[in-house]
Amino acid sequence: xxxxxxxxxxxxxxxxxxxxxxxxxxxxxxxxxxxxxxxxxxxxxxxxxxxxxxxxxxxxxxxxxxxxxxxxxxxxxxxxxxxxxxxxxxxxxxxxxxxxxxxxxxxxxxxxxxxxxxxxxx
Amino acid sequence: xxxxxxxxxxxxxxxxxxxxxxxxxxxxxxxxxxxxxxxxxxxxxxxxxxxxxxxxxxxxxxxxxxxxxxxxxxxxxxxxxxxxxxxxxxxxxxxxxxxxxxxxxxxxxxxxxxxxxxxxxx
Numbered sequence: 001x002x003x004x005x006x007x008x009x010x011x012x013x014x015x016x017x018x019x020x021x022x023x024x025x026x027x028x029x030x031x032x033x034x035x036x037x038x039x040x041x042x043x044x045x046x047x048x049x050x051x052x053x054x055x056x057x058x059x060x061x062x063x064x065x066x067x068x069x070x071x072x073x074x075x076x077x078x079x080x081x082x083x084x085x086x087x088x089x090x091x092x093x094x095x096x097x098x099x100x101x102x103x104x105x106x107x108x109x110x111x112x113x114x115x116x117x118x119x120x121x122x
Numbered sequence: 123x124x125x126x127x128x129x130x131x132x133x134x135x136x137x138x139x140x141x142x143x144x145x146x147x148x149x150x151x152x153x154x155x156x157x158x159x160x161x162x163x164x165x166x167x168x169x170x171x172x173x174x175x176x177x178x179x180x181x182x183x184x185x186x187x188x189x190x191x192x193x194x195x196x197x198x199x200x201x202x203x204x205x206x207x208x209x210x211x212x213x214x215x216x217x218x219x220x221x222x223x224x225x226x227x228x229x230x231x232x233x234x235x236x237x238x239x240x241x242x243x244x
Contacts, residue, residue: 007146007162011129024129026146028220029162040129040151042218047190067189068169068218096164096190098150 010119016111019102023112027121032090034119035098036082036112043100044069046076048083050092060088067096078104082113090122132241138233141224145234149243154212156241157220158204158234165222166191168198170205172214182210189218200226204235212244 009026019038026033035042045068051061062084064076083095101112131148141160148155157164167190173183184206186198205217223234 006135007133007144007157007159009131009133009146009148011131013128022129024131024148026131026148026157028157028159028164031164033164035129035148035150037129037150042150042153042155045189045218067167096167 008121010121012115012119014111014115016108016115017103017105021112021115023115023119025116025119025121027090031094031096032086032122033096033098034083034086034116035100036116037098037100038102039100041100042068042098044072044075044098046079046083046097046099047094048079048087048097049094050087060084060092062087074104075099078109081109082116085113086116086122089120093122130243132243134237134241136233136237138230138237139225139227143234143237145237145241147238147241147243149212153216153218154208154244155218155220156205156208156238157222158238159220159222160224161222163222164190164220166194166197166220168201168205168219168221169216170201170209170219171216172209182206182214184209196226197221200231203231204238207235208238208244211242215244 011024024035047065049063133146146157169187171185186201
């Protein structure tokens with residue numbers, strides 16, 4: 001990746017449960033940057049960082065930190081839920097996630113994650 | 123802008139003083155997101171927010187905050203230097219700036235700002 005001249009970025013748009021939803025994914029060498037927005041805003045910015053792995057624990061743990069916006073408990077839950085698979089697929093890279101969702105219901109989460117998958121830059 | 127279906131993003135690359143330099147600019151309704159990188163990294167993430175204007179002060183003031191990475195005094199100086207014109211041109215929108223520069227010398231600053239100008243998304 002170090003030899004690619006450009007920074008890889010992809011985006012998609014979809015109407016999810018009646019709400020226009022945009023996803024932008026950009027790959028940096030030390031972070032995958034993802035914005036998932038239903039307001040056009042960057043929203044709450046959360047870093048999702050995999051913890052150093054213990055060899056005897058197969059499930060990696062993640063530390064979430066709200067960098068910008070309201071620091072609410074649910075934001076950490078959503079951020080982990082959304083970003084874990086990206087981090088794992090991207091060789092345990094941290095994810096910087098902007099979340100501006102009107103509807104965070106569980107049934108939408110799969111669709112939102114599928115949108116992110118369709119913008120795979122890692 | 124609210125009616126544009128997609129999130130506007132532009133990028134460019136240039137060799138500045140022998141160093142491969144990438145710029146990515148993305149427009150969100152509440153932030154202009156800019157990464158200026160010579161490492162492929164997102165770098166130090168700084169928010170540059172215009173203060174509420176006093177009617178008798180013609181020069182706007184900016185508050186800078188390091189959200190991610192080392193909080194060094196010079197980072198605030200560079201961030202203000204680089205992001206002020208973007209914020210002003212973008213109707214006083216705050217700028218979220220990722221800085222990963224090897225060479226921050228004054229003579230490069232103009233070139234770096236010109237690169238950002240060439241990626242105008244606001």
